[in-house]
Amino acid sequence: MSTPHTEPANESGDASGCRPARSPRPPRSVAEHRDAVRNLLAAGFRERPQGTEDTDLISARGRILAADVAAPGSLPPFANSQMDGYAVHSADLAAAGNGTGDSAALVELAVAAPIPAGSEPPALARGTAAPIMTGAMLPPGADAVVPIEQAVPDSFPAPESTPPAGAASPPAVRLPSGVPAGQYVRGAGSDIRAGEPALNGGTVLGPGQLGLLAALGLDRVTVRARPRVLLLTTGDEVVAPGHPLQPGQIHDANTTLLRSLLEEAGAQVQLTRVLADSPQELRDRLHADLAAGQPDLVITSGGISKGAYEVVKQGLEAEDVHFLSVAMQPGGPQGIGRVAGIPFLAFPGNPVSCVVSFEMFLRPALSSVTGLPRPRLQLSAVLREDSRSPAGKHQVRRGRYLPPAVPGGTGEVELVGGPSSHLVHALAASNALVHLPAGRESFPAGTEVTVWLLDR
């Protein structure tokens, strides 16, 4: 039999602490519960830090860099040309003409052997210009590049017509005078110097970061292990998808929803189970799974409301888990604590309540404590229709966010489905959570509200 409204006097303390029986406490605010979930995870990861994994670069996409990486070499590794053109001694092109007219005077230089990318060129003799390709090493002595478009002629001599360096009457090229030293040269280390910090530990590795590691010559990287989650769905009425329903039964959406959300958020779902409404079985299974898998976090769905058969509440009476109400709709009933020392969260059983609980509490905690996922993008949007929210509660509706016609404008949001937490079809048609915060009951069309984009 359930005992509604039995929040402990102090949720971070011992549930067995002395307090008047059945004395209803005001529900916890959304912010208070979010802090409690973050603190729980932070303590868990402090006590048992995440391990690391060594992986190839491609497999590391979306993972978190475990430790600072310093550049093993400089980028670029050597001074090279930014353009297809001629490598020169800038002193050879010192202002030779009037220097004041609308076109600089041209200086004729002998053409040296061309420098393809990937080669190590000989020193450039004074008075010569070497055809050089973008990215090719600047020859010793050269300190500037003149783009091919500024040369006369403005195309390279055919390679076979270029005699060996020092041969008689090499072809000549005329180049503009007044070229400053360093023009179109990418200095060695101009992007990053050997030994400098390349990436900080904790960085989420996207294509750009992986590209940098590759450019630095690294083909493997050490990332943080994913947080491991044990996910339990409860309810005698719950049947796995793919199996037929008996009257009164429904298919299990929560395992798929929560597992997808967790994996999208960078966690690893170690094991999922659907458990019947037997408190004893729940307790036994949970302890066995915890001992076997040592997850970082346990999440249950269902069995924490005010009914007569609340399997999670009843099964975990003796554990350090507290069941409480959050001033939120849906997702008001919540459980939080530890089982066998492992952080434990209990979400309500309705699919939309699970999603809202995950987004409002667990996802921000994972972001903050483990570095993944990125917080949802939060935008302002104008409500397209009148809406109402229950007194004293932060209502979270599902909606379709419509971006502004031009960047910088304010988008709109239309609510999809009603506030009820079983509307999983409406959830699937939504791309945003719409916040109707506590302290206000009427939200007429045109009200600017905060939305969280579910796909960003």
Next chain:
Amino acid sequence: MSTPHTEPANESGDASGCRPARSPRPPRSVAEHRDAVRNLLAAGFRERPQGTEDTDLISARGRILAADVAAPGSLPPFANSQMDGYAVHSADLAAAGNGTGDSAALVELAVAAPIPAGSEPPALARGTAAPIMTGAMLPPGADAVVPIEQAVPDSFPAPESTPPAGAASPPAVRLPSGVPAGQYVRGAGSDIRAGEPALNGGTVLGPGQLGLLAALGLDRVTVRARPRVLLLTTGDEVVAPGHPLQPGQIHDANTTLLRSLLEEAGAQVQLTRVLADSPQELRDRLHADLAAGQPDLVITSGGISKGAYEVVKQGLEAEDVHFLSVAMQPGGPQGIGRVAGIPFLAFPGNPVSCVVSFEMFLRPALSSVTGLPRPRLQLSAVLREDSRSPAGKHQVRRGRYLPPAVPGGTGEVELVGGPSSHLVHALAASNALVHLPAGRESFPAGTEVTVWLLDR
């Protein structure tokens, strides 16, 4: 030997068409080239439509639903209770009291056997109220639910004290009068009815959509096959990460960058190769790989500039591929066409040019033609420093976007690194592309510009 500025008279026509040699054409605009890339991919996928794959729900996250899915059954499958409370005949609670006072009169009903979720209850006799749990099937005859909080007493009788239905002197409960029919009842099919469209083909499957499929009892789903890409990086100077450099050589960042970007965008990179600057080898390898793998798209990086050794340009002279300039910086040189009938794109060789080419041209085309990825989030942001863009070019800088302090405000963006396309460390420190469009050269601090978020 290269021939700069040899854009064909008509890029969608035959490169061998009659035109004056070396007659420079104005560079193509960013929008024109984006259209050309989209049209190329659209034609390719029209001629050879994407296949499909059958997969479990969890593996389908981020994939595209291949065809419309109709609901095989209704959700909820049966009328059920929205609350823990009492299932009643609303007629038994018709206004029995004054109906006008500040508290409704109470009506006493006999308590029937409780209805747990997952069971099929017997019909509810008139004059009785059955304890019912959230999600449990409404018994035949019942048409409303009174929440336990409104009952007197406001907790359920212990199950063992509830006598079998029809037994003498059952426990009684007092419930408020004036309960409307349908109160706290979730009607069968109130979320979706059997046969109604559940998800449209082309939908990107996130947690919410997968949760709906699970709720509908489906444990597998048919998704579109990923577009298959052949990715070639060129250059004598390019060495795979993990291998030592000789003087003049650099490590290959492009394969990692482009493969990560493509995979993040939902494509499957079938094969990657680093090729030396041999036009003959490039041509031979490419045709062999195309025959073996039949990719949907080929992408090369490097070898399309104005130098003397432009392996992609030279190797594909005889193919239906056009090399042109786009009025964009970086990423101006581009190649587009078909090889052996397969859509072909050539990107420039600098890492940042590859990323900008991918983001500006290929990613939007993939979004539009295949349905994945979602377009980058485009936001307005205020430049934190003065910047300049070359005349007539759309400059794409890398920057760090700083969101507004409150949703609805305008964020800021600070540029990271210079405009040069070799700055891969600066790229890795950025989270946005910053657009300085053509037609304007000066962008003082405070200018509002459009940014594309690279991680959203």
